[in-house]
Amino acid sequence: MENALSDLQQKLFGEVADLHGTPSGAYNLRADGKVLSRSSTANIDIKTNSQNNGIEIHIKDNTKNESVHIPVILTQTGHMEVVHNDFYIGENCDVLIVAGCGIDNCGDQKTEHDGIHTFHVGKNSKVRYVEKHFGSGEGTGEKILNPVTEVFQDENSVMEMEMVQIRGVDSTYRRTIANLKANAKFVVKERLLTHDRQKALSVYKISLDGDGSSADVVSRSIAKDYSYQKLDACISGNARCNGHTECDSIIMDHGTILAVPSLEANHVDAALIHEAAIGKIAGEQLIKLMTLGLDEHEAEDQIISGFLG
Amino acid sequence: MENALSDLQQKLFGEVADLHGTPSGAYNLRADGKVLSRSSTANIDIKTNSQNNGIEIHIKDNTKNESVHIPVILTQTGHMEVVHNDFYIGENCDVLIVAGCGIDNCGDQKTEHDGIHTFHVGKNSKVRYVEKHFGSGEGTGEKILNPVTEVFQDENSVMEMEMVQIRGVDSTYRRTIANLKANAKFVVKERLLTHDRQKALSVYKISLDGDGSSADVVSRSIAKDYSYQKLDACISGNARCNGHTECDSIIMDHGTILAVPSLEANHVDAALIHEAAIGKIAGEQLIKLMTLGLDEHEAEDQIISGFLG
Incomplete structure (x- = not known):
């Protein structure tokens, strides 16, 4: 340096x-x-x-x-x-x-x-x-921070993305576009934490154009305080392909989250799956950690860092 | 009669x-x-x-x-x-x-x-x-056929809907709206079959407004021939509530399906889950039925009626 x-x-x-x-x-x-x-x-x-x-x-x-x-x-x-x-x-x-x-x-x-x-x-x-x-x-x-990431993958290539917003970003509009040829593989691990009155929009548009192409997008996010998140992951299957997206989100305080995933099957051999879950930290998890000597705030931090890890 | x-x-x-x-x-x-x-x-x-x-x-x-x-x-x-x-x-x-x-x-x-x-x-x-x-x-x-169904549920009520489009409908735009007060329960079982060049749009907007309210929407659909389907199920969690939607779809021939579910968590005690899967009939399933003496067409019909049953 x-x-x-x-x-x-x-x-x-x-x-x-x-x-x-x-x-x-x-x-x-x-x-x-x-x-x-x-x-x-x-x-x-x-x-x-x-x-x-x-x-x-x-x-x-x-x-x-x-x-x-x-x-x-x-x-x-x-x-x-x-x-x-x-x-x-x-x-x-x-x-x-x-x-x-x-x-x-x-x-x-x-x-x-x-x-x-x-x-x-x-x-x-x-x-x-x-x-x-x-x-x-x-x-x-x-x-x-408004990142736009466009990926063009040639045959048999692999793109592994780890995208993390740690904290402190007031507003973000994240757009990620991927276009895959035959046997290409696209993997995303996204981690997003918002707090205070922050806003985060994260949009994916993945086109599985080549036979044997695949995508796996796993997004985990936490909305604390009065923050707002919108998560929108779209996979288009235009060939023999496999696509999976997963959005798991924790809401805390007055946080709000909108998850709008979409699957677009345009080919009979496209196999597409989506899962989404939004909820708060389970009370039992907190209590378990608190019986181990953590206060409520420490217990929450422990769960958050495990979830985003 | x-x-x-x-x-x-x-x-x-x-x-x-x-x-x-x-x-x-x-x-x-x-x-x-x-x-x-x-x-x-x-x-x-x-x-x-x-x-x-x-x-x-x-x-x-x-x-x-x-x-x-x-x-x-x-x-x-x-x-x-x-x-x-x-x-x-x-x-x-x-x-x-x-x-x-x-x-x-x-x-x-x-x-x-x-x-x-x-x-x-x-x-x-x-x-x-x-x-x-x-x-x-x-x-x-x-x-x-363009049905609009709007449901207003008072406290502790239960609405169970079974909505089936058997076949022969060229175009449909189905809109279902539900508004739930405390402890109300909304359950949908939707079955949709499209063929030839038919189009089907099915949209749900479910507002879980009361504490203890819940929704469970399970949609199964099959798009054959050149038919097109768009499935869009939105659950808003505005109170302590539970929401679950599931879209399982089979594509055949040149059918195309767009699944655009969404989850909107506006309350910290809202627990929302969505699942979607699109794919064709598994080859193994067909072969298994064909070894039992069915021809390919009969085997497909068997699987379809089981899936929509």
């Missing part, structure tokens, strides 16, 4: 990308609208895109066991940005991509980062993608 | 209301826009409504083990009607209501029946409601 980083910046990079120093492999660290540092490797090339509003990441065929870190942090109140990052992943790769955004807003103006990502995943390639979102700061200005 | 009934009319009443003679209890038989016969009882009064576009059915408090039959048939091509039927069910009742509509269209014009029903279910009352829809006839004119 550059010496120029403030304690706050270091803390944010730690939260969103588990970075506590310069990452190994390729990376692009962005803070308050500027590139802090960037590094390409022999197989992974990162460059500013031609529109100068983001980066292109090109990963060569057969790149294995390498990683790319592209975290973003914002610490200036009132900063708003739309950033376009495009990943071109060759064939037969196996790579880890770590993104994420942390906002610390100590002022009274809205701070917003809209990250528009595309992933072109080549044949037989496997990508693991980790994205964490986090907000902090004592200011009254809103912290807003 | 009146002597004036034709064989075709008798057949239709049999299909939609299992009637093979004059029903016992109260009834109102309607054919081609006219009342064929009507009978009230000491406890159940049926009268034409003040707008003269349907009937009002008043059921006295404490009416038990009685039934009302109000089937409708249409045999004239080009006949289109909107009929309003309002049920006022007193307290502490236990009644069976049989509705249903059969259309036989031998001509080339559209025949349509839109039945708008409201049910006001009094405290501690139990209603079992059975509605069958059926179409037949060699004509090219469409057979259309």
Whole structure:
């Protein structure tokens, strides 16, 4: 990590990308609208895109066991940005991509980062993608994150996404679109926590276009205080395919949740399943932990971290 | 049953209301826009409504083990009607209501029946409601049924609905709305079969407004040939309540199905669950029945009738 980083910046990079120093492999660290540092490797090339509003990441065929870190942090109140990052992943790769955004807003103006990502995943390639979102700061200005993630999967590719909103994000509109060719596999693990008067919308549109393609989307969320969530996962089965989505949500306090999943079977060999459940933490679970010596608040925290883990 | 009934009319009443003679209890038989016969009882009064576009059915408090039959048939091509039927069910009742509509269209014009029903279910009352829809006839004119069913349930009441579309309905838009007070219970068993180029939309909007209210909606459907179905069941939990919806669908041939359930948790003590599954008949099931001597078509029919049974 550059010496120029403030304690706050270091803390944010730690939260969103588990970075506590310069990452190994390729990376692009962005803070308050500027590139802090960037590094390409022999197989992974990162460059500013031609529109100068983001980066292109090109990963060569057969790149294995390498990683790319592209975290973003914002610490200036009132900063708003739309950033376009495009990943071109060759064939037969196996790579880890770590993104994420942390906002610390100590002022009274809205701070917003809209990250528009595309992933072109080549044949037989496997990508693991980790994205964490986090907000902090004592200011009254809103912290807003609106990610758009569009995935194009070539034959026999695997995309595994872990998408986490830890806490502190006032408003988010998350859109994830995936298009799968034959035998491609798309797996999502989403974790969402909202509190206070936060709003979170999470929308998925997954098109299983190739024979043998599959999707498995598991979303777990917790709405505390007066927060609101809308979860909308749509799978279209347009070929011989398997799709599964699951939304499990816990409501607490005055939280409200709307789950609107949808299944679209357009092919006789499409097999699609959806499950959703919304409820509060079971009283017995709380009591059990409280008999072990935790107070009610600690017991709840324990259950929440288990549920989101 | 009146002597004036034709064989075709008798057949239709049999299909939609299992009637093979004059029903016992109260009834109102309607054919081609006219009342064929009507009978009230000491406890159940049926009268034409003040707008003269349907009937009002008043059921006295404490009416038990009685039934009302109000089937409708249409045999004239080009006949289109909107009929309003309002049920006022007193307290502490236990009644069976049989509705249903059969259309036989031998001509080339559209025949349509839109039945708008409201049910006001009094405290501690139990209603079992059975509605069958059926179409037949060699004509090219469409057979259309657009039922709207709105249920208002007072405290501690039970509404059990069995809604079946047997076959032959070219287009249907089914809307079912339920509003539940404390400890009321709403149960639906829906069975839907579409074939050829038929379209079926089925929408539920259930509001669990009272503490202890519950809903259980189970929809099973089959889309054959080039038919299309959209199933949209929404449960809003606005109190301490339990809601469950389940959509299980089989697609065959070039059938397509869109399932868009939704759960809306607006109260911390709302517990809501949804399940949906779409797929084709499992090959193993077919093979098993075929080894027992059935041909493929017979085996499919066997599985379908078991699934919809």
